[in-house]
Amino acid sequence: MSLESAVTVAGLFLHPLKSGASLPVQQATIGETGLQYDREWMVVDVDGEFVSQRELPKMVLIKPELRHSELVLRAPGMLPLHLRLDGAEGELRVRVWNDAMPAFDMGDLAAQWCRDFLGVKGLRLAAYDSEARRLSEERYSAGTQALNAFSDGFPLLVLSEASMDEFNRRLQAAGHEAVGLERFRPNIVLAGVDTPHGEDQMRQLHIDTASGLVEIALTKPCPRCPIPDVEPASGARQSHISDVLRGYRSHERLGGAVAFGMNAVVVRGAGYTLRVGDTVRAEADI
16 A cells, blocks of 8 residues: 655755765756766775775765866865866776776876875775676665666665654754754755655655656665764764664664665666756655
């Protein structure tokens, strides 16, 4: 049994550099791997393993900017790094969790910039190779071939404003200041969801865009690592974020792990453009 409730797209966020700062946008193109340019660049160590805010929280201070043909990375104390979107200078073999995949190397200048800011030897900057075939787990892919760039495991993360409001209510009740939703690194933020974590019960989003109908399947609650503990403006860790989450967001489908937001895959609409304000028909299981 299902119901339909009207919601809208309240926010769109890209994370061009995996574990770098969030980039709010007014519109974004749906690609085969989620939103175009989302997590299409990644810092890797000498073995090709990705690095993230888990071990290097100051990565959150790397702020991306997308221009017509460039990705610009800015960080405190550093000159801006200008990278052509097609500026690969070699090839790499990289790994995201258990998935090994080919990637492009953005060159020695980009590598040195990452090393200088993060203070770690041997780092390289990798770019996504669209020929790579890295798929989400089949059982959570809604019958599609759900391709990923450098995301942890799914093309999209969907979060409602109602969920964020409830989390901040609990934070403030515990004596802490409210925080921004960028801590949770969503791609699509929904307004008009009636109850906190209503997205947990949603099966599919039908989004009416100027290009046509986009269909997104919400397939799995997103288990949370310690990255939301990282304060975006300073890179400092704040353990009370996870402490509050653990107090009420243990999820049965994840064996008791803490969940916040829903992982999602694109069913239809590659090449179409999402815009803030687009109308959404949300199908929910009840």
